[in-house]
Structure formats: structure tokens, C-alpha cells
Amino acid sequence: MRYDAEGIEEVPPESFKSFWLEVKRSYFFRNKQHYLEFMRSCGGRIYSLRGTGRSTSHFVLVGNWRSHGDVTALWYLKGHGEARRALVREAAVRSFQGGVALFVTRPLGEGEAEEFAAWGFMPLYRIVLLERRSRPPDGEPHGVKGVEFIRFRKRHREEVLELDAGAFDAFWRLDARTLDAVASSCSRNLFLLARENGRLAGYAIGGTNGRFGYLQRLGVRDACQGKGIGEALSRRLIDSLSAMGAGVICVNTQEENGAARSLYRKLGFEEIPERRLIMSRKPDSMGWGR
Ligand SMILES: CC(C)(COP(=O)(O)OP(=O)(O)OC[C@H]1O[C@@H](n2cnc3c(N)ncnc32)[C@H](O)[C@@H]1OP(=O)(O)O)[C@@H](O)C(=O)NCCC(=O)NCCS
Numbered sequence: 001m002r003y004d005a006e007g008i009e010e011v012p013p014e015s016f017k018s019f020w021l022e023v024k025r026s027y028f029f030r031n032k033q034h035y036l037e038f039m040r041s042c043g044g045r046i047y048s049l050r051g052t053g054r055s056t057s058h059f060v061l062v063g064n065w066r067s068h069g070d071v072t073a074l075w076y077l078k079g080h081g082e083a084r085r086a087l088v089r090e091a092a093v094r095s096f097q098g099g100v101a102l103f104v105t106r107p108l109g110e111g112e113a114e115e116f117a118a119w120g121f122m123p124l125y126r127i128v129l130l131e132r133r134s135r136p137p138d139g140e141p142h143g144v145k146g147v148e149f150i151r152f153r154k155r156h157r158e159e160v161l162e163l164d165a166g167a168f169d170a171f172w173r174l175d176a177r178t179l180d181a182v183a184s185s186c187s188r189n190l191f192l193l194a195r196e197n198g199r200l201a202g203y204a205i206g207g208t209n210g211r212f213g214y215l216q217r218l219g220v221r222d223a224c225q226g227k228g229i230g231e232a233l234s235r236r237l238i239d240s241l242s243a244m245g246a247g248v249i250c251v252n253t254q255e256e257n258g259a260a261r262s263l264y265r266k267l268g269f270e271e272i273p274e275r276r277l278i279m280s281r282k283p284d285s286m287g288w289g290r
Contacts, residue, residue, distance in 0.1 A: 008090045011046040011059070013039065019046060022056045026076045028106065030185065038063060042177075043072070047091050049083055060087040062095065062103075067175035070101045085119055089288065096283040107276035120288070121279035125171075126255040129276065130269035134213070134242040134249060142235040144194070144228045147201060149236060152183070152191035159200040160193070167219035172254075174217070182216050190240050194220075194229050204233040206241050206249075213238075213246025218260070225259075234267055252276065 011019070016039050020032050029035035038044050048059035058079035065071040072095040079087055092103040105116055107127055117123075143149070152160070157176065164174045174182065183191050186207025194202040202220035206213065215237060220230045241249055251269060253260040261271070281288060 007050050008047050008086060009050055010094075011048050016044070016046065019056050019059065019061070022059075022078060023061060023076055028075050030181070034181070043069065045091070045094075047087055047094070049079065049087065058083045058087065060091045062091045065104055065171075066173070066178050068171075070099070071171075072100045072103050074103070074105050084115070088116075088119060092281055092288055096288065102280055102282060104278055104280045107278055109276065110274060113277040113279055116279040119281075120284075121281050123277050124280035125278040127252050127276040127278070128255050128261060129250065129252045129272040129274070130261075130264050131272060132238070132249045132251075132264075132267065132269040134238075134247050135268075137239040137242060140235070142232045142239070144232050146196055147227075147229060147232070148195045149232070150193050150195060152193055152203070156193060156200065160203050163200050163203065163221050164219050166222055185216065186214060188244055190237060190244075192233055192237055194224075194233055196224060196229075202229045202233050204237045206237045208241055208244045208246045211245065211247040213241035213244070213249040215241075215249060215251040230263055231266070234263065238267065 016036060020035060023029060023035055029038060042064045044061065044063040046059055046061050060074060061076040062072050062074050065073040074088065074091060077084060077087065095103050104124060105121070108116065113123070157179070161174065161176060161179060183189055183205050186209050189207040192204045193200060200221065201224040205217040206215045215234065218230060218234060238249055251264055253264070255275065
């Protein structure tokens with residue numbers, strides 16, 4: 001069956017609630033309130049296929065990538081066969097018509113990424129997944145001379161965002177909303193800071209969901225890199241996650257991030273062969289343009 005734009009409609013905001021039971025499966029939204037708040041303030045839109053019975057049977061959900069109003073991300077896709085391509089195309093074309101410069105997917109498994117490649121998407125980032133079995137803490141203090149390690153408090157938020165903006169490139173940089181989401185994404189969370197001469201030098205965020213631990217985010221100020229701060233933050237975080245009951249700790253990073261991959265290998269993480277991919281499309285002459 002073929003679908004054209006005529007068969008696809010934009011869902012009015014008052015109907016977003018009825019999509020929650022489907023959307024919650026994505027694990028992207030912590031709860032219904034987070035979902036509705038995202039839809040309201042981050043350019044959230046849903047396109048669904050008309051005449052397919054239940055409105056939630058074939059649909060695509062898109063919204064801004066973090067704080068980037070000019071990058072639209074596809075957060076959820078539900079449908080089969082040709083309907084999937086039609087929904088993605090429609091969401092991308094309407095985003096480009098709205099002035100967006102780039103349309104990206106969330107990180108996809110390799111099989112799903114191939115499907116997007118067949119629709120003209122290109123890999124934007126390749127992400128390496130790493131895992132490490134927990135071991136009893138080695139009893140080492142994991143310190144760095146002149147560096148103080150403390151717990152995050154709300155008053156440190158702006159300083160963390162400022163450091164993050166310097167440590168990561170524009171695409172990966174955190175905005176306040178995403179920082180809060182990352183720092184509360186697990187059932188138990190931990191947020192550590194490293195301070196040197198009264199100034200923030202680095203931070204690490206992690207958490208556990210039952211037996212699984214996650215090193216979610218790690219950043220060291222440019223000027224403070226190469227002094228052991230990233231390693232000390234990670235080791236402290238890993239020891240705490242193990243003490244919180246994590247049997248396995250997971251982390252991921254971009255394929256081209258040699259410093260992080262080397263650090264994680266030094267910490268005993270092993271790389272999983274399969275990659276995650278963020279796929280992207282720009283407006284072009286193939287009928288997906290503005
Ligand atoms: C990755 C990062 C956190 C490392 O922090 P750091 O404090 O500079 O690292 P450390 O001084 O503790 O180094 C520990 C180990 O990391 C690895 N490493 C650190 N910098 C490296 C570099 N530039 N090249 C290669 N390996 C590097 C090495 O294995 C090093 O061990 P060694 O000193 O025995 O060789 C830091 O470079 C950073 O913030 N980068 C930008 C943000 C980022 O990429 N975050 C992690 C990805 S999600």
C-alpha cells in the first residue's frame with residue numbers, strides 16, 4: 001500500500017495524552033508529565049496515519065534535539081512497512097518546511113539504522129557501547145592532589161552547564177532540561193563534582209536500575225584535562241554504583257572519542273561489537289526539501 005501526505009495528519013495537542021501508553025515504551029520520557037512538558041516546550045509534534053483504526057496504530061513523534069531549535073529529532077516511530085517510510089518522510093519534510101536544518105534519529109540499533117539508510121539517511125554519529133562487571137572496590141582513595149570531590153547541589157547547575165558547553169561539541173552539549181533529565185533518569189542517581197582552587201574542574205553523573213549501573217555523563221574542563229580528574233571521578237562513581245548493587249556497569253561514547261574510549265578501557269570496560277547510530281537527513285532535491 002502507498003501513502004501520500006494526504007493520508008497523514010498532524011495530531012492536535014489536546015490529543016497528545018491518548019498517545020502516552022504507546023510513547024512510554026520508548027523509555028525516553030520518564031513519566032507522563034515529562035512527556036507532556038516536552039511536547040509543550042520542545043517543539044513536540046505527532047503525525048499519524050488516517051483511517052488505520054485506532055489513531056495510535058501508526059504514528060511518528062518528533063521534537064527538538066535538546067535545545068537546538070534548528071535540529072528535529074525523531075523520538076518514536078510506530079508502524080509497519082510502507083507506512084513507516086511515509087510517516088518519517090512527512091515528519092522530515094514538514095520539519096524542513098518549518099526551517100529546520102537537520103533531521104536526526106535517536107540512537108538506533110544497526111538493523112533499524114539500515115532501514116533509515118535505505119530512505120536516504122546518513123550516519124551522523126556512531127556510538128560505542130561498553131560494559132564492565134562490578135568488582136569489589138579496590139580500597140584506593142582515587143584522589144588527585146589539590147582536587148576536592150563533592151556531591152552536586154542545585155546551586156552548581158550553571159557552573160556544570162558552562163563546563164559542559166566547553167567540554168562537548170555543540171550537538172552533544174547539555175541544556176538545563178536535559179541535564180536535569182540525565183541526572184534523574186535512573187531509579188537511584190549519583191552526581192559528583194571535582195573542584196580545584198574553588199572552581200569546578202569536572203563532573204560525573206551515574207545511576208542504577210536494579211542490577212544495572214550506568215555512567216551517564218563525564219566531563220572535565222579543557223584546562224584541567226590530563227591530570228587524572230576524569231579517571232578519579234569515574235572510579236569514585238563506579239565504586240558507588242557497585243555499592244548501590246550494580247552487577248554490570250554500562251557506558252557509551254562516540255566512536256571517534258579516543259580519550260574516552262581509552263579511559264574506559266583503562267577502567268576495565270569492554271567494548272560491545274555492535275554500534276548504535278544516529279542517522280540524519282538534510283533538506284535536499286529528492287523531494288525531501290523545503
Ligand atoms: C574524556 C575525559 C573525561 C578524560 O578526562 P581527563 O581528566 O582528561 O582524563 P585523565 O587525565 O583522568 O586520564 C585518564 C585516562 O584517560 C585516557 N585519556 C585521557 N585523555 C586522553 C587523550 N587526550 N588521548 C588518549 N587517551 C586519553 C588515558 O587512558 C588516561 O590514562 P593515562 O594517563 O594513564 O594515559 C576528558 O577528556 C573530557 O572531558 N572530554 C570531553 C568530554 C567527553 O568526551 N566526555 C566523555 C565522553 S561521554
